[in-house]
Amino acid sequence: MFNVDEILKIKAQKADWEKKTKAALVKRPERKPCFTTSSDLEIDRCYMPDDIENFDYAARLGMPGEYPYTRGVQATMYRGRHWTMRQYAGFGSASETNQRFKYLLQNGVSGLSCAFDLPTQIGYDSDDMMAKGEVGKVGVAIDSLADMEVLFDGIPLDKVSTSMTINAPAAVLLAMYVALAEKQGVPPTAINGTIQNDILKEYSARGTYIFPPKESMRLITNIFEYCAKDVPNWNTISISGYHIREAGSSAVQEIAFTLADGIAYVEAALKAGLKIDDFAPRLSFFFNAHLNFFEEIAKYRAARRIWAKLMKERFGATKEKSMMLRFHTQTAGCTLTAQQADVNVVRVAFQAMSAVLGGTQSLHTNSKDEALALPSEASALLALRTQQVIGFETGAVDTVDPLGGSYFIESLTDEIENKVMEYIEHIDKLGGAVRAVEIGYIQKEIQESAYKYQKAIESGEQVVIGVNKFTMHEEVPTGLLKVDSTVEDHQVAALTKLKANRNHAKIQAILAELEEAAKTDANLMPFILAAVREYATIGEVCNTLRGVFGEYTAPVLF
Amino acid sequence: MERKIRVLIAKPGLDGHDRGAKIICQALRDAGMEVIYTGLRQTPAQIVAAAIQEDVDVVGLSSLSGAHNHLFPPIRQLLNEQGAEDILVFGGGVIPAEDIESLKVVGIAPIFTPGTSTQDVVDYLFNYFKDKE
Numbered sequence: 023m024f025n026v027d028e029i030l031k032i033k034a035q036k037a038d039w040e041k042k043t044k045a046a047l048v049k050r051p052e053r054k055p056c057f058t059t060s061s062d063l064e065i066d067r068c069y070m071p072d073d074i075e076n077f078d079y080a081a082r083l084g085m086p087g088e089y090p091y092t093r094g095v096q097a098t099m100y101r102g103r104h105w106t107m108r109q110y111a112g113f114g115s116a117s118e119t120n121q122r123f124k125y126l127l128q129n130g131v132s133g134l135s136c137a138f139d140l141p142t143q144i145g146y147d148s149d150d151m152m153a154k155g156e157v158g159k160v161g162v163a164i165d166s167l168a169d170m171e172v173l174f175d176g177i178p179l180d181k182v183s184t185s186m187t188i189n190a191p192a193a194v195l196l197a198m199y200v201a202l203a204e205k206q207g208v209p210p211t212a213i214n215g216t217i218q219n220d221i222l223k224e225y226s227a228r229g230t231y232i233f234p235p236k237e238s239m240r241l242i243t244n245i246f247e248y249c250a251k252d253v254p255n256w257n258t259i260s261i262s263g264y265h266i267r268e269a270g271s272s273a274v275q276e277i278a279f280t281l282a283d284g285i286a287y288v289e290a291a292l293k294a295g296l297k298i299d300d301f302a303p304r305l306s307f308f309f310n311a312h313l314n315f316f317e318e319i320a321k322y323r324a325a326r327r328i329w330a331k332l333m334k335e336r337f338g339a340t341k342e343k344s345m346m347l348r349f350h351t352q353t354a355g356c357t358l359t360a361q362q363a364d365v366n367v368v369r370v371a372f373q374a375m376s377a378v379l380g381g382t383q384s385l386h387t388n389s390k391d392e393a394l395a396l397p398s399e400a401s402a403l404l405a406l407r408t409q410q411v412i413g414f415e416t417g418a419v420d421t422v423d424p425l426g427g428s429y430f431i432e433s434l435t436d437e438i439e440n441k442v443m444e445y446i447e448h449i450d451k452l453g454g455a456v457r458a459v460e461i462g463y464i465q466k467e468i469q470e471s472a473y474k475y476q477k478a479i480e481s482g483e484q485v486v487i488g489v490n491k492f493t494m495h496e497e498v499p500t501g502l503l504k505v506d507s508t509v510e511d512h513q514v515a516a517l518t519k520l521k522a523n524r525n526h527a528k529i530q531a532i533l534a535e536l537e538e539a540a541k542t543d544a545n546l547m548p549f550i551l552a553a554v555r556e557y558a559t560i561g562e563v564c565n566t567l568r569g570v571f572g573e574y575t576a577p578v579l580f
Numbered sequence: 581m582e583r584k585i586r587v588l589i590a591k592p593g594l595d596g597h598d599r600g601a602k603i604i605c606q607a608l609r610d611a612g613m614e615v616i617y618t619g620l621r622q623t624p625a626q627i628v629a630a631a632i633q634e635d636v637d638v639v640g641l642s643s644l645s646g647a648h649n650h651l652f653p654p655i656r657q658l659l660n661e662q663g664a665e666d667i668l669v670f671g672g673g674v675i676p677a678e679d680i681e682s683l684k685v686v687g688i689a690p691i692f693t694p695g696t697s698t699q700d701v702v703d704y705l706f707n708y709f710k711d712k713e
Contacts, residue, residue, distance in 0.1 A: 140594035140645055144621075152621075155650025156594050229596020229620050269599050356599070360694040393694045395676065396646075469602055476603050480697050489695045498677045505646060578619040 023077045033072050043067065059317040060475075061274035063437055069429035077432065082327070086422040090330040092323050092435070093423035094381040095346040100419035104132075106384035107409050108185060108350065112137030112161040113396050114509045116172035119162040122399070123177060129403060130410060133384060135185040136173070137161030138195075143230040145191040145564025148513040158509035160396075161187075165517050166559045170198045171205070179203045183214035185260070185350065185384075190232035192219035193241050194563050197551040200253065204555075216257035216306060216350070219245060222283040222455055223262050225576065226464040227269040232564060235456050237571035241546065242287060243294040246301040248547035257306040259287060260350060266464075267310035268356045270472020273321045274438055276310060278445030279455070279464050281328060285446070286455040288337055298337050302344035309382075311373035312354040318373070319425055320434035322349070322380030328439055328446075351377035352386040358393040362488035363499060366390035371408050378412055379425055385409055395502040462579045469579075520557060529558050533566045540570040585709055586636040590618040590627040592655065595645035600672060604640060607698035613705070624654040632664060638705060641671045641688070648675055648683070656687045668708060672696070 057065040066073070084090060087097035096102060109131050112119045123134055138161040141153035147165050148157045157163050164170060174184075179202065188195040196217050203213050221238040224231040231238070242259065249258045263271075263280035271279065284305065291301050309325070311318055329347035333339040353373035358366045367390050374387050387405040389397030397405070413419060425431045452458045459465070478484035485491045536549040546567075553563050589605050591598055598620060609615045616634050618627060631639050639659070641652055648671065656669050671683065672692040680691045692701055 140596075144594055146594075152594065152623075155647035156645060159646040160595075224596075229598065230594075270603075394674065469606075472599050473603055473606050476607075476698060480699060486695075502676065504676075576619055578617060 023079060024071050024075055029072055029075050032070060036070055036072065040067075059273065059434075060312065060314050061272035061317065061438070061441065063274075063317070063434065063441070066433075069433055071429060073429050073433045074436075082432075082436070083426060089334070089342070089345060090327045091346055092327045093426050095326070095348055095383070097422075099381060099422040100378070100413070101422070104413045104419065105378065105382050106133040106183065107131050107406060107413070108133035108135045108384045108386055109402060109406055110135040110137055110187065110352065110386045111397075111402065112139075113503070114158040114162065114505050115512060116162055116164065116169040117175075118506075120173050120175050120177075122402075123173075125399060126402070126406065127177070127182070129406060131406060133183045133185065134177075135386060136187065138186070138188055139163045140230065142195075142560060143188060143190070145194070145232050145560055145568075147517060147559050147561030148510065149517055150561055153510075155510075157513050158505055163509070163513045164195070164198070164560065165513070166520060166557045167198050167201055167554050168516075168520055168557060170202045174202060178208070179206055180208040180212045183216075185216040185218075185257075187218050189218050189221055189224050189228075189230055190238065191560055191564055192217040193245055193547060193550050194554065194560050196245065196249075196253075196256070197547065197554045200551060201555045210253045211255070213253065214255045216260050217245070218262060218308070219259040220262045220283065220308075222286060222459055223265050223280070225459045225574070226266065226279065227271075227468060228262075228265040229576075231574045231576070233567065233571040234574045235460065237567075238574075239287075239290045239456070240294075240543075243291045243296065244545045244547050246291050246304070247294070247296055247545055249304060250296070250300045256304065257348075258301065258304045260306050260308045261287065262308040264308050264310045264352055266468060267312060267354065269468045270356075270475060271468045272471050273312065273314065273317050274441045275445065275467060275471060277321055277325045277328070277438065278442040278449075279468075280307065280309070281325065281332065281442065282446050282449040282455040282458070284329065285332065285336075288333075289454065292337070298333075298339045299341040299344050302333060302337075302339055303341060303346075306383075307347055307349035309349050309351050309377075310354050311351050311377040313357050313369070313373065315372060315376050316431060316434060317438075318376040319380045320431055320438050322351075322377070322382065323423075323426075323431070323435045324438040324442065325349070326381070327435070328442055348383045350384040350386070351380075351382040353377075353388045355388055355392055358388060358390070359486060359488050360393040360499075361493065361496065363390050363394060365487055366393070367404060367408065370405060371412070374409050375412055375416075375418065378418060379423075381423060391499070391502060394499055396505070398501055398503045400501070460577075462577055465579055517559070521559075524557050529553065529556050529562070532556060533558060533562060536563070537566050537570060540567055585613040585638065585705060586634065587613050587615045587638045587640060587705070588618065588627070588631050588634060588636040589615060589640045589642065590622055590630070590655075591620045591642055592622055592624060592627060592651040593643060593645060593647045594621055595643050595647070596620055597644040597673075598642070600644070601640075601642040603698060604642070604672065604701060607702060608705070611702040611706075624651060624658055627655055628658040628662065628664075631659065631667060632662060636667065637709065638668045638670065641669065643671070643673045643675075646674070648673065649679055652683055652688050653686045660687075668705075670704075672701075
């Protein structure tokens with residue numbers, strides 16, 4: 023990129039400057055002996071042309087919307103349209119969550135994102151023994167299509183895109199969404215949205231698994247195949263680094279483990295006989311926006327470049343869309359503090375800005391009260407307004423990849439790419455991401471980073487305003503959201519009524535067919551769809567599959 | 581040699597957030613205690629059985645799903661029913677101030693909330709057992 027003589031001149035000047043600066047350090051030392059990122063990448067005093075002297079622009083960056091997509095997946099990015107402002111919401115009953123959805127839509131969100139309660143996420147009905155105390159707590163309780171009808175009442179499914187944070191029972195919720203669309207008169211070809219459907223990070227970081235890995239991977243490839251034919255605009259998976267980061271990983275580990283999971287899904291689908299360019303365009307990703315501003319921006323850029331290369335070179339993808347890493351971002355919940363909670367608004371704003379500068383396709387901004395409770399309506403609104411300020415007021419969105427070409431950002435992007443590839447090669451050697459999870463390698467890596475981070479906070483090396491610096495006495499916070507404690511009773515009563523008013527014989531027959539199909543290698547989606555159309559519950563479908571597949575027991579590594 | 585403090589760290593219910601629980605395990609172990617971790621999705625009965633079988637002095641309960649009022653008290657109750665009143669039961673997680681009070685009333689205390697230093701937990705346990713001697 024640079025003229026050889028110019029570079030030599032700059033190098034000579036830089037050597038001089040380094041010498042002078044170092045001499046002055048004796049009197050005025052820097053704040054720390056060494057500056058590093060979350061991934062332990064050392065940060066230089068200042069970046070200059072010689073840091074990227076052999077930079078091959080065409081190979082490493084290219085044009086926006088073109089391979090390797092470092093600068094973004096679209097040619098015009100936010101000059102064309104903003105990212106999807108998609109706020110994660112859900113609590114209590116379907117009707118309460120429906121109210122929150124409508125409130126968010128009225129205030130300018132461009133997509134919905136549904137949080138389910140833990141029983142739903144783990145495939146238990148609200149009246150299951152295991153569900154006791156958890157119904158409607160961390161998300162909305164969905165037992166059957168009847169709850170989905172209430173959840174999306176007055177919301178036409180051909181007009182919104184909906185993201186559902188559902189993993190182990192993703193097939194069931196997708197089937198319910200398709201069945202609901204049918205009832206609204208909307209064909210499956212006209213619905214848009216995403217299911218998270220990423221089981222590998224459930225084993226390594228998030229915990230809502232049901233079935234063992236092999237059977238879970240089969241359900242996932244069944245969904246890929248079904249959607250490629252019947253629901254073409256659906257994002258069949260959201261391969262998630264978010265929770266890996268929340269569990270304590272570094273930025274490099276977040277990308278490495280997520281892309282390693284992505285490789286495992288691609289390999290499973292290829293093994294099941296699918297063609298790469300048939301399913302790869304619908305793979306999507308989900309990353310965290312954490313505190314280290316520039317490292318985060320470089321992280322997203324590096325992720326795009328690595329994935330594009332993997333898809334093209336390793337898997338022989340030929341469609342452009344197969345090579346594009348499209349991703350959702352959420353600001354880092356784990357960086358929010360219960361202390362001086364208003365400060366969280368500022369943290370969220372910077373994190374959101376890093377996601378935008380990194381070229382995200384959609385964004386959730388956290389609410390300031392999330393270290394204390396589920397977000398109140400007022401704090402959820404402020405979080406949405408935060409990303410609207412970035413989109414409509416700051417001008418940060420008026421050019422594509424504004425930090426591209428920065429000596430620092432490009433150096434960091436390269437360095438992250440190299441470190442991520444080292445991890446991916448190591449995971450390949452272990453036998454892939456599924457194996458790496460089974461032997462606890464990924465869990466252990468995350469745990470080590472989490473503990474190190476905690477130690478850094480406790481030593482004061484990592485400053486957390488309000489926790490280990492600038493602390494102050496505070497009153498007990500008020501105005502927090504509390505989930506109505508009668509939700510569980512109402513939900514169980516409604517479920518009992520539903521179960522009494524269905525075509526029992528028909529449901530039993532369909533579940534028996536599902537059970538038989540599960541024993542073969544048939545695609546299970548049509549069977550699940552038939553079941554939910556008759557108001558079979560999530561527990562009935564999942565228990566049928568539990569009977570054939572068994573359940574996963576996590577290795578206890580401590 | 582002095583007997584080490586034996587601790588069971590448990591995750592009751594369906595909550596999968598175990599970053600905090602694992603960090604506590606490691607910090608207590610580094611401080612010289614013997615620590616057993618249950619893993620995820622334990623019922624109160626399973627936790628109590630493990631506590632008694634492992635002959636622990638302390639049970640630490642972690643929950644971030646808001647189900648603590650349903651899941652924590654039965655553990656204390658079952659321990660008491662089995663003659664293990666002397667086992668200390670403490671908790672941690674996203675737990676509102678009013679619930680901390682009601683948990684204390686049924687014998688579950690202290691409750692450590694977000695931002696707590698692991699050193700505070702270590703110090704609490706050492707002091708608790710020193711005072712008991």
